[in-house]
Amino acid sequence: MAKRDDFTINGETVAPGSSATIALPVSSFASGMPASLHIRVAHGRAEGPTIFVSAAVHGDEIIGAAIIQRLVQRIDAGELAGTVIFAPAINIFGFLTHSRYLPDRRDLNRSFPGSPKGSLAGQVAHVFLNDIIDRCSLGIDIHSAAIHRYNLPQIRIAPDDPHLLELALAFAPPVIIQASLRPGSLREVARERGVGMLLMETGEALRFDRLSIRAGERGVLRVMAELGMLECPAEFSEETVPARSKHSQWVRAPRSGISRRLRKSGDIVEKDETLAVVSGLFGEEEEEVKSPIDGIIIGHVNLPVLNQGDAMFHIAEVQRFDTLEERVGLITDSLNMSQRELFEAIPDEDEVI
Ligand SMILES: [Zn+2]
Known part of the structure; x- marks a missing residue:
C-alpha cells in the first residue's frame, strides 16, 4: 500500500501516523505578543476523511476544550484512517478574557467568511475558514449555553440533509434539533462550501460538567466510527435513538x-x-x-x-x-x-x- 502523504499546514508537516500541535498566526495582541490559533492535528496512517472538531467560537463557551482534551488522549494517529484537526479555542481573544465576543464586541459566529483586512473577528474567521474548514468534509462545532444557563447535550443540524441526519443519529445525543441556519454563521458558510456541520450545544458557559464531557467524547468517537475512521470503543457502541425535534x-x-x-x-x-x-x-x-x-x-x-x-x-x-x-x-x-x-x-x- 502506498504511503499516505504528509499533512501540511502553514509550512509545517505532520507525517502519517503522527500528531502535532501547530500555531496558525492570526494577528497580534495590543501588547505586541503574537496572537495565534493553536490546533492539534492527528494525521492517520491510513487514508480517510479529514474532519475538524472546534470549540469556543464564542470565547466563554469552553466546554468543548474539555471534550477535545479527552479526544486527544483517546485518538491514536497510528490507528486512525483520515485526519482530525482539533481547534479548542477558536475565539482566542474571548477565550482569554472569558467573553463570548471579541475585544471589538463582534460575534465571531456572525463574521464569516471574514477577511485578512477586516475586523479582528473577520481575521479570525478568515484563518479558520481557509486553514481548517476548507480542508475538511465535516466539522463538529461545540457550543454551550450562555452564562447562568445550562443546555442538555443536543446536536443541531440543517433541515433536509439526510447525510447530516445520519451522522447526528450516529452521534446519539439525547436530542437532535433540525433548524435553519443564521446568516454569517460558521454553519452557513461551511454549508456553502460543501462542508457538513454538526453543532453540539451542551452545558454552561465558563463551566465544565461531566454529562457534557461524556456525551461529547462519546458522540465524536461514534461519528468517526460511522465515517470509518476508527473502531467505536465498546463502551460507546450501544445503539440509542435520540429524540428529534423541528x-x-x-x-x-x-x-x-x-x-x-x-x-x-x-x-x-x-x-x-x-x-x-x-x-x-x-x-x-x-x-x-x-x-x-x-x-x-x-x-x-x-x-x-x-x-x-x-x-x-x-x-x-x-x-x-x-x-x-x-x-x-x-x-x-x-x-x-x-x-x-x-x-x-x-x-x-x-x-x-
Ligand atoms: Zn455559542
Whole structure:
C-alpha cells in the first residue's frame, strides 16, 4: 500500500501516523505578543476523511476544550484512517478574557467568511475558514449555553440533509434539533462550501460538567466510527435513538422577581405543567410558569434573580411523546450513567470544576 502523504499546514508537516500541535498566526495582541490559533492535528496512517472538531467560537463557551482534551488522549494517529484537526479555542481573544465576543464586541459566529483586512473577528474567521474548514468534509462545532444557563447535550443540524441526519443519529445525543441556519454563521458558510456541520450545544458557559464531557467524547468517537475512521470503543457502541425535534420554544419569566425552579434540562414535561414559580422578593404574589407544549426541556436558567421576559426554559417539541421517557432512559444508560447521575451531573450555579 502506498504511503499516505504528509499533512501540511502553514509550512509545517505532520507525517502519517503522527500528531502535532501547530500555531496558525492570526494577528497580534495590543501588547505586541503574537496572537495565534493553536490546533492539534492527528494525521492517520491510513487514508480517510479529514474532519475538524472546534470549540469556543464564542470565547466563554469552553466546554468543548474539555471534550477535545479527552479526544486527544483517546485518538491514536497510528490507528486512525483520515485526519482530525482539533481547534479548542477558536475565539482566542474571548477565550482569554472569558467573553463570548471579541475585544471589538463582534460575534465571531456572525463574521464569516471574514477577511485578512477586516475586523479582528473577520481575521479570525478568515484563518479558520481557509486553514481548517476548507480542508475538511465535516466539522463538529461545540457550543454551550450562555452564562447562568445550562443546555442538555443536543446536536443541531440543517433541515433536509439526510447525510447530516445520519451522522447526528450516529452521534446519539439525547436530542437532535433540525433548524435553519443564521446568516454569517460558521454553519452557513461551511454549508456553502460543501462542508457538513454538526453543532453540539451542551452545558454552561465558563463551566465544565461531566454529562457534557461524556456525551461529547462519546458522540465524536461514534461519528468517526460511522465515517470509518476508527473502531467505536465498546463502551460507546450501544445503539440509542435520540429524540428529534423541528420546533422549540422559549418560556419567559411572567414577572420580575425570584424564581424557584421545579423542573430542569432533561425533564420530560406536558403542556400546562408547572415548571417554576416566580415571586416577589419576600415570596409574595407567586406566579406559576407553565409549559406551553409537550416536550423535553433542553435548556434552563440557573440564576434565580429574574427580570420579566427573561428566558427561563427552552423546550423542544417532540413527535411520539409517548415513547420519549423510554428513549431518555436508553440514552442515559448508554452514557454509563443512571438517570439520577444525569441529574447530579447538571451543575448547580456555583459548581466549578
Ligand atoms: Zn455559542
